[in-house]
Structure formats: C-alpha cells, structure tokens
Amino acid sequence: MKFIAVTACPTGIAHTYMAAESLEKTAKELGHEIKVETQGAMGIENELRPADIKGADALILAADIAIENAERFEGIPRIEVPVQLALKDPKSIFAKVPNRG
Amino acid sequence: MPEVYEYRFVCPLPNGVHARPANSLEQVVAGFTESQVWLTNLSNQKIANARSILSLVGADIKAGDECVLKVEGDNCGPAYREIVRFLKEKFPSCDDVLPPAAFMSEVYIPPVLRAAGVPMIFGCKAVSGFGRGSVVIVEALKLPSGLDPRETVRPEQELRKIEKAVAEHRSDITIKLGSGRLTSVESKVLEAHLSIASDVEFLDRVRCLIRQQGICAGQAIIESFAYFSEILKAAQSELIRERIVDLQDVCSHLLKKIYGSAASDQIVLSCPSVCVADNLTPSQFISMDKTMLSGLVLMHGGNTSHTVILARSFGIPTVTGIKDATILSNGQEVVVDATYGIVITEMNAQAERYYAAEHRKQEFQQRYFDDFLDKPAKTVDGVRLEVMANVATADEVLMAMAGGAEGIGLFRTEMLFMGRDSAPSEEEQFNEYKKAAEYAAGKPVIIRTFDIGGDKSVSYLNLTSEDNPFLGYRGARVYRDYEGLLKNQLRAILRASAFGCLKIMIPMVSCLEEVTYVRSLLDRIKTELDVRSLAYDKSISLGIMVEVPSVVFVIPQLAGLVDFLSIGTNDLTQYFLAIDRGNERVSSLYQSRHPGLLGLIQKIVEDAHRHKLWVGMCGEMAGQVDHLPLLLGAGLDEVSVSIPAVAAIKARCADYDSRDCRTIFERAVAAKSAGQVDMLLAEQQREPVGRPVIELSLIDLDADCINKEEAIKYASDMLYYAHRTEKPSELEQHFWQREGVYSTGLGYGFAVPHCKTRAVCAHSICLMRLKQPIVWKSIDDKPVDIVIAMTIRDGQTAGDTHMKIFSKLARRIMHDDFRGMLRSLQDRQAVLAYLQEKLAL
Numbered sequence: 001m002k003f004i005a006v007t008a009c010p011t012g013i014a015h016t017y018m019a020a021e022s023l024e025k026t027a028k029e030l031g032h033e034i035k036v037e038t039q040g041a042m043g044i045e046n047e048l049r050p051a052d053i054k055g056a057d058a059l060i061l062a063a064d065i066a067i068e069n070a071e072r073f074e075g076i077p078r079i080e081v082p083v084q085l086a087l088k089d090p091k092s093i094f095a096k097v098p099n100r101g
Numbered sequence: 102m103p104e105v106y107e108y109r110f111v112c113p114l115p116n117g118v119h120a121r122p123a124n125s126l127e128q129v130v131a132g133f134t135e136s137q138v139w140l141t142n143l144s145n146q147k148i149a150n151a152r153s154i155l156s157l158v159g160a161d162i163k164a165g166d167e168c169v170l171k172v173e174g175d176n177c178g179p180a181y182r183e184i185v186r187f188l189k190e191k192f193p194s195c196d197d198v199l200p201p202a203a204f205m206s207e208v209y210i211p212p213v214l215r216a217a218g219v220p221m222i223f224g225c226k227a228v229s230g231f232g233r234g235s236v237v238i239v240e241a242l243k244l245p246s247g248l249d250p251r252e253t254v255r256p257e258q259e260l261r262k263i264e265k266a267v268a269e270h271r272s273d274i275t276i277k278l279g280s281g282r283l284t285s286v287e288s289k290v291l292e293a294h295l296s297i298a299s300d301v302e303f304l305d306r307v308r309c310l311i312r313q314q315g316i317c318a319g320q321a322i323i324e325s326f327a328y329f330s331e332i333l334k335a336a337q338s339e340l341i342r343e344r345i346v347d348l349q350d351v352c353s354h355l356l357k358k359i360y361g362s363a364a365s366d367q368i369v370l371s372c373p374s375v376c377v378a379d380n381l382t383p384s385q386f387i388s389m390d391k392t393m394l395s396g397l398v399l400m401h402g403g404n405t406s407h408t409v410i411l412a413r414s415f416g417i418p419t420v421t422g423i424k425d426a427t428i429l430s431n432g433q434e435v436v437v438d439a440t441y442g443i444v445i446t447e448m449n450a451q452a453e454r455y456y457a458a459e460h461r462k463q464e465f466q467q468r469y470f471d472d473f474l475d476k477p478a479k480t481v482d483g484v485r486l487e488v489m490a491n492v493a494t495a496d497e498v499l500m501a502m503a504g505g506a507e508g509i510g511l512f513r514t515e516m517l518f519m520g521r522d523s524a525p526s527e528e529e530q531f532n533e534y535k536k537a538a539e540y541a542a543g544k545p546v547i548i549r550t551f552d553i554g555g556d557k558s559v560s561y562l563n564l565t566s567e568d569n570p571f572l573g574y575r576g577a578r579v580y581r582d583y584e585g586l587l588k589n590q591l592r593a594i595l596r597a598s599a600f601g602c603l604k605i606m607i608p609m610v611s612c613l614e615e616v617t618y619v620r621s622l623l624d625r626i627k628t629e630l631d632v633r634s635l636a637y638d639k640s641i642s643l644g645i646m647v648e649v650p651s652v653v654f655v656i657p658q659l660a661g662l663v664d665f666l667s668i669g670t671n672d673l674t675q676y677f678l679a680i681d682r683g684n685e686r687v688s689s690l691y692q693s694r695h696p697g698l699l700g701l702i703q704k705i706v707e708d709a710h711r712h713k714l715w716v717g718m719c720g721e722m723a724g725q726v727d728h729l730p731l732l733l734g735a736g737l738d739e740v741s742v743s744i745p746a747v748a749a750i751k752a753r754c755a756d757y758d759s760r761d762c763r764t765i766f767e768r769a770v771a772a773k774s775a776g777q778v779d780m781l782l783a784e785q786q787r788e789p790v791g792r793p794v795i796e797l798s799l800i801d802l803d804a805d806c807i808n809k810e811e812a813i814k815y816a817s818d819m820l821y822y823a824h825r826t827e828k829p830s831e832l833e834q835h836f837w838q839r840e841g842v843y844s845t846g847l848g849y850g851f852a853v854p855h856c857k858t859r860a861v862c863a864h865s866i867c868l869m870r871l872k873q874p875i876v877w878k879s880i881d882d883k884p885v886d887i888v889i890a891m892t893i894r895d896g897q898t899a900g901d902t903h904m905k906i907f908s909k910l911a912r913r914i915m916h917d918d919f920r921g922m923l924r925s926l927q928d929r930q931a932v933l934a935y936l937q938e939k940l941a942l
Contacts, residue, residue, distance in 0.1 A: 010842050013855045013891055017911035018847070025915065041857060041893060042904045064842070087847060087915075088880045 003027060003034040003094075004048050004076075005060035008067050009083045012040030019062045019086035020046075026090035034060075039067055048072065058098040062086045106181040108170040112162050113193040120293040120347060123157035125195040127296055129187045133180035136172050143167040151184075153302035154293070155348070159332040210441060211830065212810040212837060217451035222425050224398070226442040227409045230418035231459065232375065232395030236433045239368060239378035239385065242323045242352055245360050250320030259311045259318040263304070266318070266358035270298050270351070297351045303329060319356055326352045330427075345427055349379065370394060375437050375444075377429050381408045387494065387516065391415050396437030398444055400426050411493060415500075416745035420444060440830075454811070462818060462829070470748035474505035478751040480733060484759035487739035488751050489545075491719055495536035497744065498546065505748045508545040510667065510741020511606070511719040512537060514590065518551050523561050524586055530593035538601025545602045547667065547741075548594050549646065550587065550619070552576045552608035571675065576609020576648075581618065591619075592626050598638035605641060606667060611649040616662050619643070646719075648672040653705055660712035667741070668705060670720025677701060693722040694778040699731065700770045706736050717741055729753050730785055731778075734766025761785065783859050784896060792863040794906050795936055798823045799867035800929045804888075809877050812869065813837065813854055816890035819867050825892075832860040832892065846879025849920055853911070855891040864903045865892045866910065868923070868932065887923060889914070909940045 077098035489510030554575025717739030
C-alpha cells in the first residue's frame with residue numbers, strides 16, 4: 001500500500017522525528033511505501049505535495065497537536081493515532097482500518 | 102434562687118471556634134454580667150469560660166463537635182435566651198472566609214526534594230541561598246536585662262502597671278480601629294487583640310501570679326503567655342494554633358508599655374545556627390556572630406525591612422512570613438532553603454544528596470567568581486563599570502574588600518544611631534569612619550549622612566509618628582532642626598577623611614536649599630578644623646542621593662554644588678511610581694523595569710554626564726544581575742550592591758558589549774510595559790558563536806542518580822557546569838513541564854527529556870549513562886539507564902542548521918545499533934567521536 005503520514009508532537013524536538021523514523025522503518029519491513037512529513041521545531045520538512053497526497057491509499061496522522069495545512073488531506077482515508085503509538089507499536093498502526101477522510 | 106439552663110448544639114463553623122467567632126460570642130456574653138456562662142466541648146470534655154476568648158479557643162471546638170452551653174445565675178433566663186438566639190442565628194455566619202493561604206500552593210519545590218518527602222514549612226524567599234544549623238529561638242517576650250522578676254516587688258504597684266498598660270494598649274487599638282483605614286480582616290484581627298488584652302482569664306492569671314508568687318508585672322505576663330500558648334498549641338486546628346501569634350503580639354505590646362523597648366538585644370550563638378524569630382531588630386542582627394549564623398527564619402519582616410537588607414549584605418539565607426514557626430524547637434537541626442522559601446525540619450538521605458549537589462554547584466560558582474575579585478569590571482568592548490558595595494558598619498567594609506568591591510558606594514550610618522538611647526558621640530563616629538577608611542585602603546567610601554524618619558525611627562529624636570512617614574519629616578529635611586547632630590557627624594567624617602578616601606552623601610534631597618545648607622555647614626566645620634590644625638581631606642567630595650523625582654529636573658543647577666550623584670532606586674521607584682513598596686496590594690506595581698522609570702534614569706545619567714558629574718546607583722535594582730544590560734546601557738559610572746553580589750556583577754560585565762546594552766536600554770525606555778522590557782532582556786542573551794551542540798563536558802558515563810528527579814536535575818546541572826545555563830533550576834522546571842505532557846521514557850532503557858527554553862544560551866545535548874537503572878515511566882515499562890537530554894535555545898530555531906542535529910539524533914535513537922553503541926562504547930571520547938560521526942557534527 002501507499003501511505004502518507006504527518007508527525008507532530010508538543011515541543012517538536014524529539015517525538016516528531018522518532019515517530020517519523022519509526023513509521024518509515026516499519027513500512028519498509030512490512031513492504032509498504034510511505035512518505036512522512038514532520039511538523040516540528042524546524043517547521044514543516046519533507047512536505048507532502050499534492051501529487052503525494054493524490055496517489056496515497058491512506059494518511060497516518062501521528063500527532064498530539066493540531067497539524068498545519070490539514071485541509072490538504074480532505075477526502076483521504078486516515079488513521080489517527082497518538083505520537084507515542086508510533087514508537088510503542090508501529091505495526092499495529094498499519095493494521096488499522098482507515099476512516100473515511 | 103440561682104437558675105441553671107443548658108443548651109446542646111453542634112459547632113457550625115467550618116474552621117471551628119477560633120479567635121474571631123470566640124470574640125463574637127464573648128461580646129454577647131459580656132452583656133450579662135450577673136450570669137456565669139460555660140461551654141463544654143463534649144468531644145474532648147474541655148470546659149470553657151465563655152467570658153474568656155482564650156478559654157473558648159482553648160476548648161479546641163472543631164466543626165461538627167457537639168457542645169453544651171450552660172448558663173447559671175439568678176434570673177439568668179433572659180441571658181440564656183439571648184445567647185441561644187445568638188448561637189442559632191448569628192454564630193454560624195460570624196466567621197469570614199479567610200484569605201487563601203496562596204503561598205502554600207504556589208510555592209515551587211525542586212522535584213528532588215519533593216520526591217525525598219522531607220517535612221518542611223513554607224514562607225517567602227527574602228535572601229536566597231541555603232544553610233543548615235540548630236534552631237535558636239529568639240524570644241519575643243523578654244524582660245529588660247538586669248531586671249530580677251522577684252526582687253522587691255510591691256504587688257499593688259505591679260498590678261497598677263498591668264492595669265495601665267492594658268488600658269493604654271486597648272486605647273491604641275481602639276484608635277487604630279477608628280482610623281477607617283483597615284481592611285475588614287485587619288479590623289477583625291485587631292478586635293480579637295482587643296479582647297485578648299482584656300480577657301478575663303488572662304488578666305486573672307496575670308494578677309494571680311503577681312499576688313501569689315510575688316513576681317513583677319512583666320514576668321507575670323511572660324508566664325501567662327507561656328501557660329495559654331501551651332493550651333492553644335495543643336489545639337488540633339491550625340487556625341487556633343495561629344492565635345498564639347496574636348497573644349504574643351498583645352503580650353509584647355504590654356511589655357513595651359511597661360518597660361519601653363529596653364529588652365536585651367544581645368544574641369549569642371555558639372554553633373552553626375538558624376535564628377528563628379517573630380521579628381528581629383537590626384541591632385539584634387548586628388549583635389550575632391555571622392560566622393555562626395547559617396540562616397534566618399522570620400515570621401514577619403518583608404523584603405525591604407532593614408534586618409532583611411542587612412541579611413542580604415551578609416549573604417545570610419533568609420525566609421520570612423513563616424506562619425507555623427511555632428513547631429520549631431531550640432536545638433533542632435534544620436535546613437533553611439531561602440531559594441525556595443522553605444525550612445526543612447528533618448533531613449533524610451535523599452535530601453542530603455540534593456544539598457551536597459547544590460553545595461558543589463555553589464563552590465563551583467564561587468571559584469568562577471574568584472577570578473574576577475581583583476579585576477576591574479569591564480565589558481567585552483572595554484567599558485568600565487565600578488562595582489562597589491553597600492554596608493552599614495565598618496566591619497562590613499573589610500568583608501566588601503575581600504568580596505572584590507572597588508569601594509563602598511553606600512555606607513548607611515543610621516545603624517549607628519538606631520537601637521540606643523542617645524546619639525553616638527563624635528568620637529564614636531570618628532572611630533567607626535576612620536576604621537572604614539582604613540579598611541578600604543585608599544578605595545573610596547561614600548558615607549551617607551544619617552537618614553532618619555520614614556521607616557527608620559529613633560527614640561531620642563522624639564520624632565512624632567506621622568500618617569505618611571515616607572512623604573514626611575525624614576532625611577535631609579530634619580537637618581536644620583538637628584544641626585548639632587549633623588555637625589557632629591560631618592566633623593567625624595572630615596576628621597576620618599585624613600585616613601583614606603571618604604566622600605559625603607546627603608539623603609532624601611528634594612531641593613537645592615538642602616544642599617547649600619549642608620555645603621555651608623561643611624565649610625564652617627572645615628574652617629574650624631583648620632583653626633584647630635586638625636587634618637582632613639580638603640578636597641572631600643560631596644554628593645547627593647537621587648531619590649526624590651524633583652531633583653532629577655534640577656541637575657544642571659546642582660552641578661556647581663555637588664561632585665556626584667547616586668540613584669537610590671528603592672525610594673525613587675516608590676516616589677516616582679506612587680507605590681508603597683510595603684503595601685502588598687500594590688507591590689506588584691513596584692516595577693524596576695517600568696519604561697517610565699528607565700526613562701527617568703536615562704535623564705539622570707545624561708544630565709549628570711553633560712555637567713561632568715559622576716553618577717552611580719545604590720538601590721536594590723543595581724544588585725540584580727538580570728538588570729545589568731540596562732545599567733550598562735544607561736551608562737552609569739558605578740553600581741553599589743550587596744557584598745555577595747559584587748563578584749557576580751563583575752563576572753557578568755565581561756559577558757556584555759556596552760554598545761548592545763545601549764541599544765537594549767533605548768528600546769527598553771521606549772517599551773510599552775515592564776513585561777516588554779523583560780522580553781527584551783531575555784532576547785538579548787545571544788548564542789555564543791560556534792558553540793558545539795555536544796562536547797565532552799556534556800557526556801557522563803557514570804552518572805550517579807537514584808531516580809528520575811535526580812537524573813533531570815543532574816542533566817540541568819551538567820549544562821550549568823558547561824556554562825550553557827545560568828539558571829539550572831529554571832531549566833529543570835522546563836524539562837518537567839515537558840514531562841508533564843507525557844513521559845519521555847522511550848523504551849529500550851532510553852529516556853529523552855527535552856525542552857525549548859531561554860534558560861540555555863545554546864542548543865545542547867547531554868548524554869548520561871547511569872550507574873544504576875531508574876524508573877522513568879517508559880513506553881515498555883522498563884527502567885532507564887541512558888538519558889539523552891536535549892535543550893533547544895528558544896527564539897532562534899527557524900532555519901537553524903543546528904536543529905538538524907536534534908532531528909537526526911531523534912531518528913538515530915530508533916535504531917538498535919545506535920543504541921547498542923551508546924551503551925557499549927568505552928569512554929567519553931569514543932562516545933563523542935561516534936556521535937560526531939553519526940550526526941555529522
């Protein structure tokens with residue numbers, strides 16, 4: 001499957017990036033494609049472009065705060081989880097059934 | 102026929118029967134002089150005389166306690182009905198809601214100490230620092246020294262003394278109550294005092310002691326106080342225990358009425374001690390051996406009381422406003438931690454570890470400051486700021502010199518005049534000033550002529566009390582009326598000026614005439630000394646304190662009359678902002694960083710320099726390290742601060758560029774609020790260029806921490822030792838704020854506490870391998886043995902290349918091999934090299 005993801009945590013120093021790394025690593029293990037945008041202390045990095053969004057099967061939102069530019073993802077099926085789940089049990093995230101966006 | 106009536110009821114008061122409700126009940130009962138009225142608390146079988154507040158309070162009646170009212174006497178029916186009506190209708194609502202004990206919940210306790218679970222009592226921070234010693238309780242109630250309580254006592258005479266003192270004290274309170282200036286709570290407290298002062302049981306006991314034991318009035322008061330305070334101490338309600346203070350207050354007033362303020366002021370300390378007192382007088386403080394004084398615990402006494410100012414000068418950790426100091430007893434070992442406003446009444450191993458760490462930090466800081474002791478304070482661009490000290494005695498001059506002071510910017514002479522029955526002689530003063538001049542060894546000593554009045558009263562001057570003493574008869578305003586006193590002082594200073602570099606400063610000047618008057622007096626004394634062929638410094642400088650806003654606008658006119666100015670910010674601030682610094686209701690408006698006040702300071706310095714006048718600052722504002730950029734920016738020639746602050750200010754000067762400070766100061770003068778000035782001050786602390794995010798000193802592979810609290814403190818302290826934070830405690834709080842969102846325990850034995858804060862001067866990462874694993878509340882519930890603390894300097898993150906290191910590190914931590922290496926590498930160099938390689942530093 002083709003995933004896109006956004007990670008964001010309260011301070012944007014550690015968990016945003018740890019979660020991103022964890023999602024990328026796990027997707028690879030499970031044979032999925034993924035592109036993860038981080039919204040941390042450095043602002044938006046690895047930004048999801050319209051082309052990325054259009055081609056995605058599902059969006060993973062691993063965020064403890066409201067993310068920026070959320071309107072980009074309207075209509076995309078989504079899996080919303082706390083950031084910590086991406087560290088604790090990333091595989092379970094990919095097993096979830098996405099909600100209609 | 103005597104009648105007896107009984108009435109059962111349940112105490113409806115949420116705080117129990119403390120002094121105020123007891124007072125209300127007592128007043129109702131007092132209307133029926135023929136009857137005897139008793140109140141029995143069935144829950145403890147204590148029986149109280151309802152005519153005595155102390156007796157009622159002593160019955161320890163709490164909310165919900167069942168009680169029996171008993172009224173006895175001839176025709177006591179009406180009394181009984183009236184009292185019952187009161188109990189039913191008014192009693193339940195005669196207790197106001199008390200002002201909340203805000204300081205209890207707002208107080209910040211370092212997490213390590215909180216986790217240690219040591220018992221502590223809370224107050225307000227007055228002079229920061231910590232110290233340990235045995236408690237020495239300074240009794241508030243003392244007979245004048247040399248008075249034998251049993252010698253030649255004529256009971257009738259002693260009884261008359263009591264009646265007279267009680268009557269006078271009652272009338273004092275009544276006048277205060279009638280002044281219409283009190284809050285309702287203050288009035289209630291005074292009403293309670295009034296009743297205590299005429300409490301039947303209390304007065305009976307005092308009279309009884311005088312008659313039966315033949316002791317003097319004062320001793321009888323002290324013994325009665327001891328008796329009733331024991332009863333009150335036994336009460337379970339804290340509110341009732343607090344009434345001991347009221348009783349003590351009344352008793353000490355009575356003693357003063359009888360004996361004047363002649364009680365002995367000498368306090369002898371024989372081992373490291375923590376002095377506990379209701380209120381300590383400056384002379385009591387001076388009498389103590391400061392090398393034995395580890396801390397002060399005062400029940401009263403605000404930040405600006407003179408004893409507190411003295412304590413600051415000596416660097417004695419001081420906590421004020423302690424309400425429950427009565428639980429402390431003589432000889433008990435306590436720690437006073439005035440940095441947080443607490444007194445720890447019993448230490449344990451964890452708290453010992455905390456203070457050992459704090460002690461190391463203090464020593465480290467001292468070593469750092471020591472480098473600056475003998476150096477003149479200079480900014481990066483070579484601009485000088487003279488850093489001098491404020492003192493009140495010649496002995497302090499010696500301490501100031503040892504502490505790195507470049508002179509004495511303010512020698513307060515009031516201390517010589519206060520706490521005694523007559524003014525000090527010229528000779529006594531001469532000796533003190535001569536000693537100061539000699540101790541300063543050629544460095545300048547600015548002696549301020551006596552500033553009496555306002556909050557500093559002196560009995561032998563017979564100054565009457567005023568409604569508004571700070572705007573009244575004080576400072577230079579009293580000089581013409583006490584010319585003899587001033588002449589003595591000026592003569593003493595002039596004569597002592599032959600032994601060093603003395604300068605004279607006039608306090609509280611509001612117009613030129615006050616200066617010309619002192620100047621002409623000085624000239625006359627010089628001529629007189631010339632005639633007597635006595636040596637003195639013929640070019641002795643004369644200056645004034647700038648405290649009254651009006652003089653700010655006559656600096657050009659002052660130019661020919663004086664040689665220097667010193668800004669006294671404490672009074673200048675309160676006069677300029679119209680804020681009584683002692684009034685808690687408006688004290689939050691007493692802002693040293695008010696842009697208007699900074700503008701005023703700007704004008705003072707500019708006008709002074711335009712007219713070639715040297716200008717310094719000697720108020721509390723000068724001593725706060727955080728203000729330094731403003732003081733440097735204003736272009737002051739000198740600051741005079743408390744002795745312990747001298748080295749810190751000197752060290753900090755070296756961190757600043759005066760040109761940057763000038764910009765900040767100009768922006769601060771133009772700011773909209775004190776809050777905005779705070780922001781400016783926080784922003785200006787720039788990141789030192791080229792500081793690596795991690796370095797050897799930020800790696801510890803053998804960290805000794807027994808819990809998460811210690812680990813976070815340890816990381817904060819590491820950053821302090823590496824000169825990346827000056828406020829490790831604030832940094833620690835920021836880590837904990839983040840932990841409060843959710844724990845940063847990551848699993849795999851790793852924890853990554855982090856924060857974004859202005860408390861660090863540079864982005865930093867510190868890595869600790871712990872000697873023993875600790876509980877952190879991790880995702881996998883496993884203990885943590887590796888802590889990687891990440892701190893980002895707030896305010897400069899956008900587009901910052903350093904930030905990439907943090908995200909790289911965070912991503913690496915998710916990989917087993919990276920974690921494995923951090924756990925297994927042999928030494929710090931290897932860890933640093935590995936991190937540099939992996940994070941491409």
